Amino acid sequence: MAFRTKIGLIAFCVGLSALGWLAYSSWLNRIEARIAQRVTLDGLELDHPLQISVNGRVVTVSGWVNSEAERARVLRHLHPHGPDITVADRMSVLAEARPYVTQIIRDAQGLRVSGYAPSQAALEAVAAQIGAGAADLQLASGISQARWRGAMESAIKSLSHLHSATLRLEDSQLHLTATARLPDDAQAARAALPAGYDSQVEIEVLDDGQPFALSVQLSQGQLTAMGKFPTGVLPQIVPEDIGRPARALRIEQARIDDADGQFTQALRAALRAMAQVQSGQLEVSKERIEITGLVNRAGLLRAERALRKRPANTELMRRLEIYDDGQPFYLLAEFDGAEVQFRGKIPYGVKLSALATRFEAQRSENLVQAEITDGARDWTGALVAGLAGLREMQHGRLMVAPGSLHLSGTVTTPEIQAKIEAHLAQKPAEFLLTRRFDLVDDGTPPDFTLAYDAQSGARLSGKLPKGLDAAQITQILQLPYIEDTAQVGLIGRADFTRQVLRVLADWLRHFEQFEFQYSAGQLALKGVAAPGVAAEGLAAALSSRFVIATEISEAGPSADIGAERIHARSGLLERREPGAWVPVYSFEPTAARCSAATSTILEQEHLRFGEGLALFDVSAAPALAHLAGVIGHCLRNSALRVDAVDHSFSMQSEAENDQLSRARARALVAALTSRGLTKERIQPKGFGDRRPHDTQQLSFAQPADRIEFIWDEQP
Numbered sequence: 001m002a003f004r005t006k007i008g009l010i011a012f013c014v015g016l017s018a019l020g021w022l023a024y025s026s027w028l029n030r031i032e033a034r035i036a037q038r039v040t041l042d043g044l045e046l047d048h049p050l051q052i053s054v055n056g057r058v059v060t061v062s063g064w065v066n067s068e069a070e071r072a073r074v075l076r077h078l079h080p081h082g083p084d085i086t087v088a089d090r091m092s093v094l095a096e097a098r099p100y101v102t103q104i105i106r107d108a109q110g111l112r113v114s115g116y117a118p119s120q121a122a123l124e125a126v127a128a129q130i131g132a133g134a135a136d137l138q139l140a141s142g143i144s145q146a147r148w149r150g151a152m153e154s155a156i157k158s159l160s161h162l163h164s165a166t167l168r169l170e171d172s173q174l175h176l177t178a179t180a181r182l183p184d185d186a187q188a189a190r191a192a193l194p195a196g197y198d199s200q201v202e203i204e205v206l207d208d209g210q211p212f213a214l215s216v217q218l219s220q221g222q223l224t225a226m227g228k229f230p231t232g233v234l235p236q237i238v239p240e241d242i243g244r245p246a247r248a249l250r251i252e253q254a255r256i257d258d259a260d261g262q263f264t265q266a267l268r269a270a271l272r273a274m275a276q277v278q279s280g281q282l283e284v285s286k287e288r289i290e291i292t293g294l295v296n297r298a299g300l301l302r303a304e305r306a307l308r309k310r311p312a313n314t315e316l317m318r319r320l321e322i323y324d325d326g327q328p329f330y331l332l333a334e335f336d337g338a339e340v341q342f343r344g345k346i347p348y349g350v351k352l353s354a355l356a357t358r359f360e361a362q363r364s365e366n367l368v369q370a371e372i373t374d375g376a377r378d379w380t381g382a383l384v385a386g387l388a389g390l391r392e393m394q395h396g397r398l399m400v401a402p403g404s405l406h407l408s409g410t411v412t413t414p415e416i417q418a419k420i421e422a423h424l425a426q427k428p429a430e431f432l433l434t435r436r437f438d439l440v441d442d443g444t445p446p447d448f449t450l451a452y453d454a455q456s457g458a459r460l461s462g463k464l465p466k467g468l469d470a471a472q473i474t475q476i477l478q479l480p481y482i483e484d485t486a487q488v489g490l491i492g493r494a495d496f497t498r499q500v501l502r503v504l505a506d507w508l509r510h511f512e513q514f515e516f517q518y519s520a521g522q523l524a525l526k527g528v529a530a531p532g533v534a535a536e537g538l539a540a541a542l543s544s545r546f547v548i549a550t551e552i553s554e555a556g557p558s559a560d561i562g563a564e565r566i567h568a569r570s571g572l573l574e575r576r577e578p579g580a581w582v583p584v585y586s587f588e589p590t591a592a593r594c595s596a597a598t599s600t601i602l603e604q605e606h607l608r609f610g611e612g613l614a615l616f617d618v619s620a621a622p623a624l625a626h627l628a629g630v631i632g633h634c635l636r637n638s639a640l641r642v643d644a645v646d647h648s649f650s651m652q653s654e655a656e657n658d659q660l661s662r663a664r665a666r667a668l669v670a671a672l673t674s675r676g677l678t679k680e681r682i683q684p685k686g687f688g689d690r691r692p693h694d695t696q697q698l699s700f701a702q703p704a705d706r707i708e709f710i711w712d713e714q715p
Helices: 002-038 068-081 120-130 145-159 183-192 237-242 262-274 297-307 379-391 414-424 470-477 495-506 535-543 591-604 618-636 654-673
Strands: 050-055 058-065 086-093 101-107 110-117 135-139 164-170 173-180 198-205 213-219 222-229 246-253 279-285 288-295 315-322 330-335 339-346 361-369 395-401 404-411 432-439 447-453 457-464 482-484 511-519 522-529 549-553 564-566 573-577 580-583 640-647 682-688 706-713
Touching: 058 068, 068 086, 101 145, 110 120, 110 145, 120 135, 120 145, 145 164, 145 183, 173 183, 183 198, 213 237, 213 262, 222 237, 237 246, 237 262, 262 279, 262 288, 262 297, 288 297, 297 315, 330 379, 379 395, 379 404, 379 414, 404 414, 414 432, 457 470, 470 482, 470 495, 495 511, 495 522, 522 535, 535 549, 535 618, 573 618, 580 618, 591 618, 591 640, 591 706, 618 640, 618 654, 618 706, 640 654, 654 682
Parallel strands: 058 086, 110 135, 173 198, 222 246, 288 315, 339 361, 404 432, 457 482, 522 549, 640 682
Antiparallel strands: 050 058, 101 110, 101 164, 164 173, 213 222, 213 279, 279 288, 330 339, 330 395, 395 404, 447 457, 447 511, 511 522, 564 573, 573 580, 640 706
């Protein structure tokens, strides 16, 4: 009985102990979980991650710290979390490196880094940039992670511009010894170096930056060459490939190679082509081959085959011609009613003597028979038709050139003119016919039409009044040429017609087309305003100067945007933009050049607002088109910006002048943008009656409204 009692007591005690242990374990886990939530390193900025573990009320912190001061800072951060917590310090201080050195080498194998890194994260970041195998770095304290990583990023960027380099960061010192291909590369490398270091930089620039090029002059079987070749391409290949001795060979040998091989490929193709040239010139660069000279027909084919092997993005300009003196083909025949005189140069195969048998007398001075043909053009057919017409005239002049036939002179009657026209109708189709015949007056009243087109020019037809001829009209309208088929009459008065033509000359740039008619003693004008010109305003301006029947319509979509033309009066190349035809410019834009160009236009052109208004009058359209052309050229081809500035003085108060000036500046920019400019880099500014930008101008003792454009580099 006593034995069973003992066993029971033992079992009871064991069970009670087990229950107590389970309760204690559950309580301990809750305590550790609460401690783990409370004890964190939040708010500490550390270069190295630390590990925290909780065992009962003991918090163990382990890992790397950079210094004893950082260890103390971590412990101070942990101790305030409760007096019932014991902190166990298992942290290790990372050895400090003095001096703190990191070195980067760039060579043919790429980038290699050695030395120290402040943290594993920083080391891994650099290794990811340059490749893990090229980073031989050891962890050491002595520099902040942010400073080290920033310096390494800048250093790697700097070295990317260099051909070879050794860069050493030692505490606050930076040492760079390097070579750069070009001056721009050296400048970019210097600009990218880490800031905040005492830098010692030595960069050897291998090349002056001038592009590879070759210029060859070939004359009398010898050549003169100058230029610059990449390393590995010998100057001697020039006479060897062309097959001619060198009179002078002034070719610089660069220390850098042809990185992409484009210049070398273009050079070899150009030299093989030049070998076919008897005399001429060759210019070669990476971007362009320009070859000119004289060749035989077989040589021309070989040269073309050689040039087809140039790089696809190398532009080619060639002017290779079959042996000839270079003078153009033409035949001029002048007939005085008895004798015809010939001079010029006619293609091979044209038998002029057989074609001129109908003339009783003929002379040929300075007439050359060429050894080359004019392609498929039928010169014989053109001369048969032209000489037959010339023979019917009282006196006249025949001019035949490639693709054109012009006959002019005096004809006695309309019947003879019809006979001449019948001869001319037999000309070959590839020759464009122009003619001008002066008929003896037939007594009919003047009746003529002057048609003008801004692209094709002016045409005059009909019968002019006495005292007015095509030369006068050409001079009045300031045109280089008028296609004239009109005859000059012996009756009629031209005074009023001249007055109207002088007015038209003042407004000619405002027209795209017009037709000016004189019939039955009455004048009439029907026209189309140029794009950007208000037809109603143009009609009103003309009506204030003369009283004739006038009908002017708005310009329609006559050309696609981007189309180009030569203006018949000014001779300027123009491009169609939305709202206007604007001149095309080709100068290299700088702030000074663009300022001078806009100032010249403002001085020469008529650009004026209506009195007290922010509206341009109709006469301003050509000036706006010219300004749109030059400003558009400057903005498209540079980083410049421009302010469109207005000064106004016509209002009663400074505030009103300021308000009007700002409105006019906005109207000016709106007028320019409607003619193809974008708004991004042109800003309207109204200065009212304050001093203008150009302080060298006369003072405002006699103020006048004015416009100016202020150019500057884009910030």
